[in-house]
Amino acid sequence: MRTALFDLDGTLVNTERRSLAMWRLLLENHGFEPDETLVRRFMGRRGRDVLPEIMPDGDVTALLAEVFSYDELPGLPGIEPVPGAAELVRRIAGSGSPLGLVTSAHRAWALERLAALQVAELVRTIVSAEDVVVGKPDPSGYLAAADRLGVDPVTCVVFEDSLAGIAAAKAAGMTCVAVATTHDETELSHADLVVPDLSGVDWPLTDLRLV
Known part of the structure; x- marks a missing residue:
């Protein structure tokens, strides 16, 4: 799995x-x-x-x-969910697959954002900025999440948008799906798969040979 x-x-x-x-x-x-x-x-x-x-x-x-x-402060850009995000998290959790979050943000911020998406209870583990000595692109956050979930890193599929995050996932030996929300798709070519958002993503993934 x-x-x-x-x-x-x-x-x-x-x-x-x-x-x-x-x-x-x-x-x-x-x-x-x-x-x-x-x-x-x-x-x-x-x-x-x-x-x-x-x-x-x-x-x-x-x-x-x-x-x-x-x-x-007033006037800052707003916060919106990435299309398909909550639906994909629910689909993965419903399949029984282990699911975790690895973020460079602080835990309180992460919990607030997950609650706004109404998926906080579905995430089995959170590795946040406070939990690692060195952040992304170092792979320690993703390796810590795999360890907490009791899974082999090679079985993990990471969803990332940043170059640092993709580098961390690949350094951890994990498959990486890049979401082109903050970078042009051409900048994300070192990921295993690039998608515009999460609305069309299947689980289990059908665009990669992951069996």
């Missing part, structure tokens, strides 16, 4: 525009002129890992608290 592991932001919910707007504001408030390349370094990765690369002398804990405070 295959195991499904999902990323959250950009894969189950369209939050990347909101998140990147918050990181852009943080950088501007600390004297940077953030271009698209700089801001996109946060995509799919923990802020705790990226901030020291950009602001090596900064107080990471304080910077994270500051960016989280921006979530209440």
Whole structure:
């Protein structure tokens, strides 16, 4: 039996525009002129890992608290489910396949988003930013999820949208389905399968030889 592991932001919910707007504001408030390349370094990765690369002398804990405070600001891009996300999660859970979440976001945020999708009770394990020493593209989060679920990593199918997330899944020895919500499909060619969203995804997957 295959195991499904999902990323959250950009894969189950369209939050990347909101998140990147918050990181852009943080950088501007600390004297940077953030271009698209700089801001996109946060995509799919923990802020705790990226901030020291950009602001090596900064107080990471304080910077994270500051960016989280921006979530209440008016005018930020909204949060919407990726088409087909909740339906696919329910289909996988209904099949009896183990199902987990591996996210660079904090646990409280992840639980809030899963609850909004009305699938929180279907996710057997969550590996969040607090649970790993090094975040994506390091594979430790996905390997931890497989270990918690008691499954072999090679039986896992990962759903991801970011380059860092795809690299983490492949480094863990897992099959990866890339969801082209935040990147052009041509950028995701190192995944095993690329789909525009989750609305047309079957379970078990029929587009790959996974038996």
